[in-house]
Amino acid sequence: MxxxxxxxxxxxxxxxxxxxxxxxxxxxxxxxxxxxxxxxxxxxxxxxxxxxxxxxxxxxxxxxxxxxxxxxxxxxxxxxxxxGTWLPEPVVDEESSASDLSDSLSLAxxxxxxxxxxxxxxxxxxxxxxxxxxxxxxxxxxxxxxxxxxxxxxxxxxxxxxRPRFEAQPAKRATLAERFFAAVKTGDLEGLVDMLAADVVTYGDGGGRGPSLPKPVYGRDKVLRLLAVLSSAIQRFDLRLERATVNAQPGVLIRDASGDLLDVLSVDVVDGKVQTIHSILNPDKLGHLGPLAGPDHPLRRSTH
Structure with a gap:
């Protein structure tokens, strides 16, 4: 025994x-x-x-x-x-260059x-x-x-x-993601156009506890409009984008001015383009990642 x-x-x-x-x-x-x-x-x-x-x-x-x-x-x-859309709880590695984890861990x-x-x-x-x-x-x-x-x-x-596809070379994923999140932060929509696949799709999981996407958003034009709203919110509320590896894919933690967590974003890169964007805003799925922005924050208010 x-x-x-x-x-x-x-x-x-x-x-x-x-x-x-x-x-x-x-x-x-x-x-x-x-x-x-x-x-x-x-x-x-x-x-x-x-x-x-x-x-x-x-x-x-x-x-x-x-x-x-x-x-x-x-x-x-x-x-x-x-x-709305159900997504898994994110697993975050703060080292954005880490790619040791299998693609079987990806949200997709x-x-x-x-x-x-x-x-x-x-x-x-x-x-x-x-x-x-x-x-x-x-x-x-x-x-x-x-x-x-x-x-x-x-x-x-x-x-x-x-089965989802991913960019085979982690370095290329990281480089494109760096440019992508920088463009989102600054509101460079023209720069974003060339980085998005024509059939890009965005999934948003707010669980009804924040701005939720009842259905996925498909296509470059619609996703660009969605990213424009995000960029505006980043500027308006002084949000911080903290690079991270989210379920083995490039991502960011979006924090408010006090450093409390609001959202987790990750991107899937295929053939040099952003193919999929995942946004997890539901606070029930983020508590393991540290202090969260409170329910009174404008970006925590339900819109459904």
């Missing part, structure tokens, strides 16, 4: 993997943290009951995956009634995963992203190995049909 102290050490070593699984499953930092903590509690109870755990990685990954599947089944019902990719059932999502992620073998996955989801292979193939086809 694994003793308690070595179990804690192994849990801490595995914690980044467990969080990665839970976050990609749920799209929520807070829920992923809760799931990983619950997995540790279950580990502690199992050890206290004298249960022999041969593989800590297998045991904890199984618990986290099963908890994530249960959570996602409930969350999908809530999302059916969500106001996580949104694609929403089209899978909870079990399909677990099987797909465990095999395609985390390199679990099928016998291990079968134990996690409680299905046969053959069935898991079929589920994985079906999920892969659905994901591949909508």
């Amino acid at each position: 694994t003793d308690s102290s070595s179990g804690v050490e192994e849990y801490q070593r595995l914690r980044p993997l467990l969080f990665s699984i839970a976050y990609r499953m749920t799209g929520s930092v807070a829920d992923a943290e809760d799931i990983v903590s619950e997995a540790f509690l279950r580990l502690h109870r199992a050890q206290a009951d004298g249960i022999v755990i041969e593989s800590m990685r297998s045991y904890l990954s199984t618990v986290v995956s099963r908890l994530s599947i249960s959570h996602l089944r409930l969350a999908r019902v809530r999302r059916e009634h969500y106001f 990719f996580l949104v694609v995963l929403e089209n899978l059932t909870p079990v399909e999502r677990a099987v797909f992620l465990l095999h395609e992203v985390f390199d679990f073998d099928y016998p291990s996955i079968a134990e996690v989801v409680g299905k046969s190995e053959v069935n898991c292979r079929q589920i994985a193939a079906r999920a892969r086809r659905r994901v591949d049909a909508r």
